Amino acid sequence: MNSKNIQSETEEYTFVAASASLEDEDMIEVLVGKETLLIARTNGNVHAVDGICSHAYAELVDGELEDHCLYCPLHFAAFDIRDGSVLEGPADTPLSVYEVFEQDGSIWVKV
Amino acid sequence: MTNVNATTLIVGSGIAGIHAAETLRAKGYGGRIVLADRDSSLPYDRPPLSKEFMLGEVSEDEIALKTEEYLQELGIELWLGEEVVSVDSKKQSAVLSNGKTLEWDKLLLATGSGLRKLPVKGSELNGIYYLKTLADANAIKEKLKNIEQVAVVGAGFIGAELASTFKKLGKEVTIIEWSPLPLAHILGDEMGEYFLKLHQSEGIRTIMGDSVTEFKGDGEVEEIVTGQGKSIPCQAVIIGVGVMPNTQILNEELDIERGYIVNEFGETSLPNIYAAGDCSMWPFLGKHISIEHWDHAMNHGQNVATNILEENSTPYEAVPYFWSDQYEKRLQYFGNSKNWNRTLIRGDKDEGEFSYFYLDENNVIEAALLVNQPRNAISVRRLIKQQKPVDLNLLSDSNVKLKKCVADA
């Protein structure tokens, strides 16, 4: 995925996707610098969290999103996509959450 | 808080035991919880022992299951290096290796499984290992530092993972397997062929349909001799020829087949005595099965703890599941199938990612193997849980969503 940077006054956001490419319930994985992120839309809102499960190595984009609940495809840990918190084990560490905003048909995150 | 005067003794602080202890507390059990294990290491996770830990990618700290402080906070008494040597089911007491006696109200056997031994000539030589514990893994790691040639006996999941790991570490690896194809007894001949070729394409020497008759060497192992007269030079041997549930405790009194027989609540044939994880056999779709894998051990431990606390309220209904990492492939297997009627592939084996289904005579999916297709995991698990006939044409077409593959009633 292409990414270009915009420099706002103090903070740096990275373009990650066109709004139109992320429908409701969709998830995509993007690489920003060295971080693998998961970008997802649910109930209209866009969220960005770690793309790799905090428990064991698995790409969360292969999991499932149900409402705000994100399931890992390896051991089925569940996270709240809105704040990264653990809803069900075996994970016990929350996912990091990244600031994300949508403007003029583009989705941007800050890492 | 409930049951403040009660004591639950959990034997084994593996995956099942630890999750059971945690669940008891999470659900409000106020009594005493004693978690005893004969292993003296703090509870740790086993799957990385053949993978990331053996490769040196993760440390001992990173494979710890829970910290001592965390267990202390939960008021879980961890008795390490203490084996439960006998149990009196009538007096509801247990004797430990240090001579202590503990009275319990509920007993959970989470004793796991032990490794099958290969009793052939020369077994006493140095350099011959089994892998179950952290101490085993550390001994193997240490040995590997100074040697070139490693032989793996048994091409099951652990054997295959170890071959893959040793190869990544730059060793010359030979696998010796008694049956003609690896894993065929679980996955069938077509997948057996697939995994045999996988080993071979990675540069592993594979000796199939042959068995070890002798280890030779002078103090240290130097060579394996097989039934068909082959000779394999090696400076270390790791044996992975299967596991057997640990059922020494109450062996005469409890109903035991492959493991302790339990009902859907995890209760054994005696009241107040439960079993979970590798050491148990439990009812899945009407048949008692034993699953010696991680995900089941965790779920079963949690479920049985719930039933210990809430009077057999919650039948165990998880779809059996395990994963394995070999070379660049991630395998995920759901369900349980021994005598499938047919198999069906979705995707292309040569592409390196596909799903392989095991179906009964009504085209209900009994089990499925996913190779590098984690994105299908949750849908496949759901399909197996539903136990409804599927449309074979749809299922074999990767463009059709899995949830659309259920046949019209």
Ligand SMILES: Cc1cc2nc3c(=O)[nH]c(=O)nc-3n(C[C@H](O)[C@H](O)[C@H](O)COP(=O)(O)OP(=O)(O)OC[C@H]3O[C@@H](n4cnc5c(N)ncnc54)[C@H](O)[C@@H]3O)c2cc1C
């Ligand atoms: C190297 C390796 C790799 C693995 N990789 C995978 C994998 O990739 N995927 C997968 O699904 N599964 C894997 N497994 C299997 C998985 O780890 C087991 O299924 C799981 O550990 C079972 O949990 P358990 O709690 O039932 O038993 P265990 O983890 O075996 O724990 C049982 C505990 O009971 C203790 N104990 C036994 N008897 C007594 C007694 N009398 N008194 C006191 N303590 C006692 C033992 O010391 C042990 O600590 C692997 C296993 C190994 C060894």
